[in-house]
Amino acid sequence: MTADASAGIWTYVMALARALQPGGSEILLAVMGPPLSPAQRAEAAGLLHVQVRERPFALEWMADPWRDVTRAGDWLLELEERFMPGVVHLNHYCYGSLPWSAPVLIAAHGCVLSWWQAVHGEGSPQSWTRYHAEVAAGLRGANIVTASTQAMLDGLTRLYAPIPRLFPSQRAPRFPEFRVIPHGADVARFRPLGKYPSILSVGNAGDGACNGELLDAVAAELRWPVVWAVEGGEPSGAWKHLRILDACANDAGMEHQYGQAAVFALPSRYEPFGFAPLHAALAGCALVLGDIPILRETWGDAALYASPEDKSAFGTALRRMVEDASLRTTMAARARARALLQSPEKMAEGMGACYRALLSPRLDVVEAQAS
Numbered sequence: 001m002t003a004d005a006s007a008g009i010w011t012y013v014m015a016l017a018r019a020l021q022p023g024g025s026e027i028l029l030a031v032m033g034p035p036l037s038p039a040q041r042a043e044a045a046g047l048l049h050v051q052v053r054e055r056p057f058a059l060e061w062m063a064d065p066w067r068d069v070t071r072a073g074d075w076l077l078e079l080e081e082r083f084m085p086g087v088v089h090l091n092h093y094c095y096g097s098l099p100w101s102a103p104v105l106i107a108a109h110g111c112v113l114s115w116w117q118a119v120h121g122e123g124s125p126q127s128w129t130r131y132h133a134e135v136a137a138g139l140r141g142a143n144i145v146t147a148s149t150q151a152m153l154d155g156l157t158r159l160y161a162p163i164p165r166l167f168p169s170q171r172a173p174r175f176p177e178f179r180v181i182p183h184g185a186d187v188a189r190f191r192p193l194g195k196y197p198s199i200l201s202v203g204n205a206g207d208g209a210c211n212g213e214l215l216d217a218v219a220a221e222l223r224w225p226v227v228w229a230v231e232g233g234e235p236s237g238a239w240k241h242l243r244i245l246d247a248c249a250n251d252a253g254m255e256h257q258y259g260q261a262a263v264f265a266l267p268s269r270y271e272p273f274g275f276a277p278l279h280a281a282l283a284g285c286a287l288v289l290g291d292i293p294i295l296r297e298t299w300g301d302a303a304l305y306a307s308p309e310d311k312s313a314f315g316t317a318l319r320r321m322v323e324d325a326s327l328r329t330t331m332a333a334r335a336r337a338r339a340l341l342q343s344p345e346k347m348a349e350g351m352g353a354c355y356r357a358l359l360s361p362r363l364d365v366v367e368a369q370a371s
Helices: 007-023 038-045 066-083 112-120 126-141 150-160 212-219 251-260 275-282 293-302 311-323 325-340 344-370
Strands: 002-004 027-032 050-054 088-090 104-107 144-147 177-180 196-204 226-232 243-246 261-266 286-290 304-306
Touching (some): 002 007, 007 038, 007 275, 007 344, 038 050, 066 126, 104 126, 144 150, 150 177, 150 293, 196 212, 196 251, 196 275, 196 311, 212 226, 212 311, 261 311, 275 293, 275 325, 293 325, 304 311, 311 325
Parallel strands (some): 144 177, 196 261, 226 243, 261 286, 286 304
């Protein structure tokens, strides 16, 4: 299984690995990109069925990563030869096109092109042409592609599926089977505590998709404090009204922040993971979210929504939640009930079904040879 130290992918990988343990899975975790933090290494070391290998190869979405992507591919194939996995589970796209011996599953966690469209309101620039080609080839090399929402899978199809008219004299390249497997989080870690009149948000301060400038502007008009827990990037010097917290400093501290906040706000323009609202919902926060397809699909009637481009509308939604205690209580209960349906065990069950589907043809061959 490939991984990296980014908050979304690492959270997903650890939650899935823990949930797969009772089924007897053994996992070789191939970590690329920036080094793991001491806390991340300790977390992985606590899972006896997980081995970790690390290399500092640039990730596919970074600037000019292609020499490193090639070197990483060679390293991953060497690991496969040594470890002999039944399934290769990729949390990055480009490596799907490698000549694997084992069947391949790709778990989709967003992509640069869909992020660019959401943040900039236009197609990605020419400089991302190779990224598009590499991701498309990786997806076509997979047997199964999973994502936490149908909206995410629809976006991948729109951006990367081959267009039949481009292949008039030949059959279009195969596109893999898609399956929706919602993310899950540990209910024991995120619990409601004594609620304080505060609003929490979590995100990368340097990512335009997280929309910190809108939340800062809205915070100036609210009577409750708004805390931004920074997962990466540098807060803008123009932000004047958000209280900044380092989300990476202490996991237990963040669990406490979720547990005590009465409202969770996420004015995202793009949100491929959705772990922050999931953690907030489990901790009993009422949700106010950006009105985008992935968040709508995930939370349904368990949140209030407003356009991430409309400061007035988002501010109105937050004020409703702040000023109406009955609404806040009702929405927090709805959000938690919905979050409890998205357990790590259910995520592992869906992923295990994918693994078995990929393994079954190989098992049939082994049984035929044995008979």
